[in-house]
Amino acid sequence: MTDSENLLTRLDYSAADFWQRLDHLLAWDESEDAAIHTRVREIIARVRSEGDAALLDYTRQFDRFEAKNAAELELPKEALRAAWEGLPREQADALEKAAERIRAYAEHQKMSSWSYTEADGTLLGQQVTPLDRAGVYVPGGKAAYPSSVLMNVIPAKVAGVPEIVMVVPTPGGELNELVLAAAYLAGVDRAFRIGGAQAVAALAYGTESVPKVDKVVGPGNIYVATAKQLVFGQVGIDMIAGPSEILVISDGVTDPDWIAMDLFSQAEHDEDAQAILVTDNPEHLTAVHASIARLLPGMERREVIATSLRRRGALIQVASLADAAKVANRIAPEHLELSVAEPKALLSQIRNAGAVFMGSYTAEALGDYCAGPNHVLPTSGTARFSSPLGVYDFQKRSSLIFCSREGADQLARTSSILARGEGLTAHARSAEYRIRD
Incomplete structure (x- = not known):
């Protein structure tokens, strides 16, 4: 196991080179991988020209699933319903509760058409309409996230999208019943067992079996992200997401073990995830560091967590919470925990964050699953100009002039x-x- 003394970078806000060192820590190499781009372009071109035949070949090649024909690539609605009906009661109840909360929150985001009439009778306004068809990419295999199904599909349904098409890879032919159940509960209209860049291409351009959509949303690996980037313009996309991030601002009121586990909750995603603690309490910083060292050996994904913390994690000492807010605004984190005694007071100083979790009891993990707000959030500093996925992403606005x-x-x-x-x-x-x- 990694030496706990060297597990995280330590930064001091008062140091002359603080901002330079912080920027170095935040730097995420998004330079284009020429080989990946070339390969993805080839896949997109082949799907455009060969349609279902290309999908069948790529599914056989990449997912090790041998479909006899294109019809076998589609999952019938009965399969989704059967997965839902076969769930253990505890899981079904949890999915239902999460779905209800996500839907209730989304209902508040709906935009409405509006207009006004001037004195001479001229009418000006805006008409809001849903997209005609949305495509949702859902990871398969080890990275199977039913919560992402709910977070991506439910806002589209609330927006009024008539048809939602889900694509999900099934490596080795293996279906994830929880993902299928979530799709049924959320209201997916059609589902296909395809993944990778080829699935994105199929959604963007359509094939004989897969309908063309207006927007592609949902997480995926580097090939999926690259494909979304390359088809943008042909269709809309939600975002190009980087590694998961969490920034915790703490004044020492929260149990150090809680803070350590909150940092772990994002670091366990993958080795490139970023977990940072900022505090104005030096004793608390030391206590959290000790909790990290003590708790890490007992974590199931300890090697991933350790690598993430070593590569991109940090403990930052500041003189005040006002300084902590300045650091947060510079980082513009995906997830920001205000684990302080007066979170509302500190919130007034926060300008850049994907989602803000206020108070000691509000663990970021609650937002990942069932709090209500969407967990699809801007990463890599893009919270400076981007927002969480929401109903508005599935609605269009047309100007009206009479x-x-x-x-x-x-x-x-x-x-x-x-x-x-x-x-x-x-x-x-x-x-x-x-x-x-």
Whole structure:
């Protein structure tokens, strides 16, 4: 096991090189892997040209599942229902409770159409409509997450998307019953046992069997992420997600063991995940470090956690919670825990975070499963300009303009002047036809 003394980087906010060292710690190498991009481009091109035949070949090659024909790639609705009905009562109850909370939260996010009418009768407004069809990518095999099914499908359903298509790889032909049950509960309309870049390509361009969608959402490996990046523009995507992150700001009121386990909860995702503690209490920092060293050997995924903490984890000492907020805003973390006595007061200083967990009792893990807000969050500092996945991601906004005769006269005069100033005379003349004599 790694020497606990060298397990995490220690940073001091008062050091002259603090920001430089912090930026180095945060740096995530997103440089393009030319070989992966080339391979993914080839897969996309082949799916576009060969359709189902390419899907069958790639599924055989990558997932070791031999389907006789394209029809066997689709999971019938009966299979989803059977998985749901066959769940142990405890798991079914947990899924139902999580789904209810996610749906209740999503209902608050729905945007509505609006308009207003000016004095001359001109109407201006916005019409909100759902996407026609959404595609949800769900990891399969070891990384099978029924919670991600709920988080991606339910907001789309609340938005009013008429058809939701799920793709999920089934390595070796193995189906994850909990994932299928979650799909049934959330309301997936069609499901296909395909994965990887080929599944993203099928959703983006359509095949003889897989319908083309308007937007692709959901997590996946580097091939899935690269494929989403390459098909963007043909379809919408949710985001290009990096490794999971957690930043905990603590003033020492929370049990050090709780803080250590909260850091572990993200570090256990993979070796590139990032877990950081910021505190203005030096004794608390020492106590959390001791808890990490004591608890780590008993963790099932201790090697992954240890590697994550060693590579990208940190314990940061600041002089005040105001300084901690500055650090948080610079990091713009995916998950931010305000494990302090007065979280609401500190929240007013936070500008950049995917999700904020307030108070000692609010573990980030609760948000991953059933608190209600979505767990699909911006990573790698993109919380500076991005937001969590939500109902609004599955709705479109169309501007509405209706001109009365009087309103058109006034707008046309203004438009004519501006259009001629830009040298666009057809624009100007089009507007001028509407000017009253």
